[in-house]
Each structure stands twice: as structure tokens, then as C-alpha cells.
Amino acid sequence: MNFKCLFGHRWKNFMCTVCNARQPKPKLRSFGKETKGKYTYEYYAASSADEARLFLSYREVTEPLYYIQVETPEGIWGLDKDGLYLVGLLPFQKNLSLSQCTGKISSINPLSIGVQMAAKGNTDNFVCGIVCGSCGCEWKDGVRLREKTVVKCPQCGKYNCVDTSTRIECIEYGNGQTLLKSTVEI
Numbered sequence: 001m002n003f004k005c006l007f008g009h010r011w012k013n014f015m016c017t018v019c020n021a022r023q024p025k026p027k028l029r030s031f032g033k034e035t036k037g038k039y040t041y042e043y044y045a046a047s048s049a050d051e052a053r054l055f056l057s058y059r060e061v062t063e064p065l066y067y068i069q070v071e072t073p074e075g076i077w078g079l080d081k082d083g084l085y086l087v088g089l090l091p092f093q094k095n096l097s098l099s100q101c102t103g104k105i106s107s108i109n110p111l112s113i114g115v116q117m118a119a120k121g122n123t124d125n126f127v128c129g130i131v132c133g134s135c136g137c138e139w140k141d142g143v144r145l146r147e148k149t150v151v152k153c154p155q156c157g158k159y160n161c162v163d164t165s166t167r168i169e170c171i172e173y174g175n176g177q178t179l180l181k182s183t184v185e186i
Helices: 049-057 113-120
Strands: 029-036 039-045 066-072 075-080 083-086 104-107 126-131 138-143 148-152 159-163 167-174 177-185
Touching: 049 066, 049 075, 049 138, 083 113, 083 126, 083 138, 113 126, 138 148
Parallel strands: 039 066
Antiparallel strands: 029 039, 066 075, 075 083, 104 126, 126 138, 148 159, 167 177
């Protein structure tokens, strides 16, 4: 999903980098709502992880134990009161031989629930901002904690190797320029 706004500008995180127009909310196929004990789930299907993340960016969850999950060919993306999550990594994401370039972490919250759950071994990943080492596209994806992970750029399709082994260099970008560099220990 590589949209351009009405004026032909580029998108970053579903927003136009020049005029701040927002990409339209996609219409996804709903598979209904289900309550399992104290847990409530809404289920949807999307054609791509990018479409799922865009759909979830329009949603908000404020209640505990309420989950919105979107199944895609690139895994199941979800949203709960703590934010965006990826249910599990795909097998290709552990195959480092697929790597075509080195991706960078653009944003991470080392105190997030996702990082904490990965540190405890409850999940195999946490979601953070990634910048493609080839085309500079920025998106959110799941990566392994303290290991290398392969993620696929939604814009150019290249496989990026992202390393979270001990220290992560976080780079904040704005209008294509580096605004802030910091190092996070996880």
C-alpha cells in the first residue's frame, strides 16, 4: 500500500510528509466478535500487513482484555490497550540468509509491554519502528529481542536485517533528515 496524497506527495506512517493528509481507512472483511471468558476479540482479514496496520491506526482500545486482530498473509496483527502487536513472527523472519540490506530501528520504547513480554519469553517479538536500509521507507514491524530479525520493506520489498542483540541505535527522522540519534540498551 504505497499511496500518494492528492498532491502526489509521499507517505510516512500513513501521513503525507508535506500536507499531513492521512491515508483513508481501509475496509476490511470482518469475521465477527467473540468472547472467551473474560477476553473479547474482534476478527478481520486484510490483504497485507501494511493494510492491517493502517486499519488498526484508526482504531483505539481502552478496555483491558479487549483485542482487535487482523489476519494477513504476513501474520496476524493486533491492537490492545497497550498498542500494536504481532502475534508471531513468520518463518522467513529467522532466515538471515534472505537479508538484502541492513534496516535501522527508528523508534522503540524499551519499557513497553511488548519488550517486557519478549524478555519474559511470552512472545517471540516486539513491535518497533524500522527504516529500510535500501529505500528509506519507515514502518512498524515485529523483531526478536536481542537477536537479528529479517523484515520485509512494504515499499521496495527488500529484506532488511535488523539487529537488536544488545544495543539499539534509534534514529528519529523528519522530512528525510536525521533529527535525533540515541542508543537504547535492552
